[in-house]
Amino acid sequence: MKKLLVTLFLLSNIANAQDAKNELFRLYKNGAYEDVCRLGFNNFASNSSDEEFVTIYAMGCLEADYIDRLAVPTTVLKFTEQSRANSSYFATILFQKKLLYYALMDGYDISNVSLPTTNYILSKVFDLYIKHHKDEKKRLYVFDDEKDKNIKYKLYLQEDIKTDKMIIEKIEDGVVTEQHIYW
Amino acid sequence: MLDVYELEQKHKSLALKRLKPFILLFVSIFIMLIVLFIFFINRQSNTISQVDTSAKQEIPQIKESLVTLTIQEKEQNATMQDTQEQEQVSQPTKEQKLELHPSLDFLDKVQISTIAEKPKQPIKQTQTKQEESAKIATPNDEIVVDSNSLAVKEVEQKQAPLVKQITPDVRINILKKDGDSELEDVIKRFKNNNNPSLSLFIAKKYYQMGNFDKAYDYALATNNINNNIEDSWIIFAKSLVKLDRKDEAMQTLQKYISYSKSQAARQLLEDIKIGKFK
Numbered sequence: 001m002k003k004l005l006v007t008l009f010l011l012s013n014i015a016n017a018q019d020a021k022n023e024l025f026r027l028y029k030n031g032a033y034e035d036v037c038r039l040g041f042n043n044f045a046s047n048s049s050d051e052e053f054v055t056i057y058a059m060g061c062l063e064a065d066y067i068d069r070l071a072v073p074t075t076v077l078k079f080t081e082q083s084r085a086n087s088s089y090f091a092t093i094l095f096q097k098k099l100l101y102y103a104l105m106d107g108y109d110i111s112n113v114s115l116p117t118t119n120y121i122l123s124k125v126f127d128l129y130i131k132h133h134k135d136e137k138k139r140l141y142v143f144d145d146e147k148d149k150n151i152k153y154k155l156y157l158q159e160d161i162k163t164d165k166m167i168i169e170k171i172e173d174g175v176v177t178e179q180h181i182y183w
Numbered sequence: 184m185l186d187v188y189e190l191e192q193k194h195k196s197l198a199l200k201r202l203k204p205f206i207l208l209f210v211s212i213f214i215m216l217i218v219l220f221i222f223f224i225n226r227q228s229n230t231i232s233q234v235d236t237s238a239k240q241e242i243p244q245i246k247e248s249l250v251t252l253t254i255q256e257k258e259q260n261a262t263m264q265d266t267q268e269q270e271q272v273s274q275p276t277k278e279q280k281l282e283l284h285p286s287l288d289f290l291d292k293v294q295i296s297t298i299a300e301k302p303k304q305p306i307k308q309t310q311t312k313q314e315e316s317a318k319i320a321t322p323n324d325e326i327v328v329d330s331n332s333l334a335v336k337e338v339e340q341k342q343a344p345l346v347k348q349i350t351p352d353v354r355i356n357i358l359k360k361d362g363d364s365e366l367e368d369v370i371k372r373f374k375n376n377n378n379p380s381l382s383l384f385i386a387k388k389y390y391q392m393g394n395f396d397k398a399y400d401y402a403l404a405t406n407n408i409n410n411n412i413e414d415s416w417i418i419f420a421k422s423l424v425k426l427d428r429k430d431e432a433m434q435t436l437q438k439y440i441s442y443s444k445s446q447a448a449r450q451l452l453e454d455i456k457i458g459k460f461k
Contacts, residue, residue: 025290030444052289059285082286089283116281127280173372175384 020046021053028056036060037069048076051083058090062120065180067097092116096126097182101166103129104157107137121180125153125168379408379415386418395425413445420448424455 020043027035040047040057047053058073070090077083077090092115100122102108111130117123128143145151154169163183170178366388373381386401402419405412416439423432436452439445454460 028290032446055285055287056290059287082288085283085286089285092283114280116283118283172380173376173378175369175378175380177380 021050024053024056024060028060033060033063037064037066041069044072051077051079055083055086058086062090062093065182067094067122067182070094088116089118093118093120093122097122097166100126100129101182104155104166105164121153121168121170121178122182125155128153129155377408379405379412382408383412383415383418386415386422390418390422395422398422399426411443413443413447416445417447417451420451420455421460424460429455 020039024036024039027039036056037060040053040060044057054073054076058070061067061069071094074087074091074094077087096115099110099113103110113130117127125143129141132143133141139156141155143153143155145153150173152171154171156167157164158167160183166182168180169176366385369381369385372378373385382401382405386398386405389401390398398418399422402415402422405415406419416435420432420436423429423435433452433455436448440448440452451460
């Protein structure tokens with residue numbers, strides 16, 4: 001009887017893990033990135049060995065701008081070529097965010113930093129900041145997109161109670177189409 | 184009768200005797216660690232002072248040797264320059280950056296009922312809440328809304344490209360303006376380039392101002408250009424409700440929900456049904 005209960009318990013755990021994974025994939029494909037990040041975070045312990053789960057959780061957090069949550073997936077993803085590529089991708093974005101925040105808050109000089117770039121908006125702004133900020137410490141930076149003249153990126157710090165927030169806005173044709181808040 | 188108090192005292196003394204060697208050992212180790220720590224710090228400070236004094240003595244010797252070396256180097260450099268210039272011309276400059284991309288091939292193999300991804304949408308600048316970044320994606324079905332009868336048809340799979348026009352490079356001046364003149368600017372720009380982000384912005388502005396007719400018109404225009412913008416459908420339905428066309432609003436939302444599975448649309452439909460949104 002005890003053995004039966006234990007096996008039932010284990011099977012239910014496996015089923016729950018599979019349900020969580022399916023639900024995560026469904027939410028990701030539906031564009032509910034905050035829900036992906038939240039669900040992934042809550043079920044991470046039981047799915048940490050499943051690299052597909054971890055990757056989607058990290059992508060969801062990335063899209064929802066919870067960049068700091070990429071730290072753990074970066075360390076976990078290492079057993080296949082795809083997961084190592086994704087790990088490098090997340091690590092690059094996390095590092096760029098930290099450096100940019102440091103530079104804006106404390107005036108740290110990152111003009112000689114050379115990192116890979118990614119298609120994520122923070123990477124683009126990071127590259128533009130390194131290229132164009134010209135050793136001036138400002139409250140607000142506006143950069144032109146190198147490929148599309150109608151797109152501009154606004155970078156600034158916003159004061160908050162605990163710590164200042166770094167805000168990136170994408171402006172297309174004079175209208176703010178995206179806003180990303182990091183801290 | 185046994186004297187309990189005496190027995191307890193004896194027991195305590197015996198227990199202490201047993202622990203004595205351990206206590207002594209612990210205290211001696213602690214003292215040794217402190218001594219080692221102090222010794223180590225003193226040694227470090229001595230080595231630093233020694234390095235400084237020795238470095239000062241070596242500097243004049245190094246200077247003399249450097250002078251002789253520089254003369255020899257100048258002669259060598261003159262011959263090296265020619266060869267180096269030739270090499271630089273042949274080597275390409277490495278300014279191209281490595282670009283990383285995520286690898287999500289496994290996601291295509293997963294067979295789950297999916298919907299089109301959320302498109303880009305203009306957002307309000309809020310200071311307290313994070314807002315999701317959205318992407319433009321290809322819709323599975325295109326919904327065409329007839330403005331006269333609100334008949335919704337399903338058409339073949341089609342991608343609606345945004346019309347972009349190259350405008351001259353204009354600097355952004357961040358100045359506060361009146362709401363109306365700002366809106367007129369945006370309307371002019373929309374008429375030039377038909378950007379659905381602009382028409383959605385206009386629709387939202389008119390809705391905020393209480394001009395539901397115009398909000399409805401611009402939301403409709405947005406849907407005609409790109410029918411996958413969730414916010415546009417929400418404003419469209421809300422405008423219909425405000426114009427006392429509740430049934431049409433609910434019908435539109437139901438059709439939109441059936442192909443998009445949008446949570447926001449579902450929530451709005453529920454609110455309309457129970458009378459929470461009027």
